[in-house]
Amino acid sequence: MIENKFSIGSEVFAKVNPDLILTIRQYLKRIYYCTVKDQLSQKDLVYFERELIPVPVK
Secondary structure, eight states: OOSOSSOTTOEEEETTEEEEEEEEEEEETTEEEEEETTOTTSOOEEEOGGGEEEOOOO
């Protein structure tokens, strides 16, 4: 059984801000720790799985 839907390094959107592309940095205890794409110096953003949407493959 797969515990998490998104793997580390995956690109996702947050439902509250779909214009911002996030990269999954870490997954611990059902919480995803994300960084804004290409802005690694910014603090992590924290989301539950239900708050994230995968980036469509082009």
